Amino acid sequence: MTKWGQVYKPLKAAILGKKLKAGESFYTLDTLCEKYNVSKITARRVLRELKLEGLLSSAGRRGTVVTDPGKNKGKNILVCLPSSSDVDNSVYKYFQGFYHIEKNCPFKIFPVQLKYLQEKYKRINDEVVLSAGLWVGEDKDGNAIEDITKFNFLTSKFNPVLIGSYKNFNGIPSVGSDYYKGFYDMTAFVVGKGHKDVAFVSPGHIQLRHAPRFKGFFDALTEGGAPFRPELLKSNPKRDAEGIKQIMNELLSLPRPPSAVICSSDNFALMILDYCEEKGIKVPDDLAVTGYDNIGISSISAPPLTTIDGRVELQSRMVVHLLEKRMGGIDISDEYVKIDPVLVIRNTV
Template sequence: MVKMVDVARLANVSTATVSRVLRNPESVKEHTRLKVLNSIEELNYQPNVLARHFRRNKTNTILVIVPNIANTIFSQIVRGIEATASEKNFRVLLGNTNRDVEKEYDFLNLLHQRQVDGLILLSGKIDHDILSELKDKYPLVLASEYVDDVEIATVCIDNIKSSFEATEHLIKQGHKRIGHISGPMNSLLSFDRLSGYNQALKEYHIDESKDLIREGDFSYETGYQQMCELLILPEPPTAVFAANDEMAMGAINASKKKGLSVPKDLAVVGFDNIRFSSIFDPGVTTIAQPAVEMGNIAMELLLQKLDDPDFENKRITLKSELIIRESCGSNIVETSQ
């Protein structure tokens, strides 16, 4: 079956542009619009016309777009969404993108075709102009991630404050050379976790070093790779704050591979409190997000927007918690006063 991404490739444009041509063609320059329309004709791309024109009643189905369902933080959020949805006789249709933003646009067709009543996004990667158009036309809630330049109903945590707390914990264990493995810096969430790290260093008068900051993509593999890079520095860090637990686990195993002991030689703190963080060796000290509650509230917000399209687009910020386990060395390194 021909997908929107196929049209985009042939026309040499983004899927966001194809989406605009289909929804709001006058907003696209004529030359570009014609390229897209010619590609649609050549590929015989056919959005679900029947659904678009004839499906007017409620479907009692909502779409949840997930960056990576294998990451248990997202599966926990979905569990919360499904629990609340089930209580209200709604079904949940899951769209797993595996962090491919192009797939997000394909899933959005279900919304345009009225095959679902509303959308919960667990990613903020969609073009913000399109995101703004979507929230004006459809019931839409953003959960876990967030954006600053679009007024949209959102449920999240304070990532700056949480990351400050994670870094501060390492500082209070006596560490002064603390590395950070960030998420992709095109994400506001990653930027805020980096900001919390930097703020903690500044407050405790610890010099910032760009050499100690490495960009990952939230995967175990980049945690491993970036930790290897940190360990070959002339002065490697004695502690690392990773922007999620998967990268923290990668960092721990990279250190073990180099013959280091965690936490004796290197303290590590992660983020998210995924299911495996408590059974990993050593157990990962981490920031716990109230993921199931986040899903519950996101679904409640969406139901309110389904009942009232003019319902306020508010941001709800939930509390996180620092969970201390073996990887940070709290039980073997005395706190510096």
């Protein structure tokens, strides 16, 4: 048996057997290390696994407390995420995170459609997780807008936790990637490689979810000494290959074309790689290209794409952790968790 398992199993048995009673303070990290003669890495693993099983919860200044093992039994978590092809890869990663947790939890996790929530809301007593993009639509010009009516309905009926959050929704617990940091780090990396004329391509660089991405790009660009050129900002609200082709034709016909293109998603970046292959443009020698999301195909594209991993599986785990805290009687209404993304360097810069 592993070292952490030798500590974890008797502690789990003590909680289930009520030798350690619900509401009691649990061992601190240092106490756990001393009592069982284990390292802090092992002790943290034990604490994490017990929390994932709903046997422990965080209680603010009280530290970690024992949770009633029967309290959350049979509790379901309904997860409602977008289903469009643009986000299928991210949705898959979200559910990978949820299903990994489900194996060690006393509750079940079910994917549901938005229509189901809208029709059955009076009969739903389970915990609900919503994508923060469910109420974002487009106006007649393709600009992103928030559907306030839909937002108010969903957040008032279900007391949800939000995932994929692009901002702090005051009073609603949420988890999301730090888009600003992701694009700041990527742009700083590109500028550090000597690129001064850098383009930015997104569905809409100043719209809602894309605003922090653009700000991260802008700040890193200017702080790195590269010029900000408005003509290098391009948007493709339809998110289609034809739109990308038109954008690339416009960029490369400029008197001083960009030497690098930073995209708000891997899908856009992969379309640009296809365009470059068709036009005989060598990546990264003639043009550097980057994406965001680290979807599966980005690692096997030609060439493999430099991108940002938003760590959506970790977002799923943090959402469940927040729900466990709430099930344990802790107020999480002001919780806003931003996950640090990771720069994934491959062969396109």
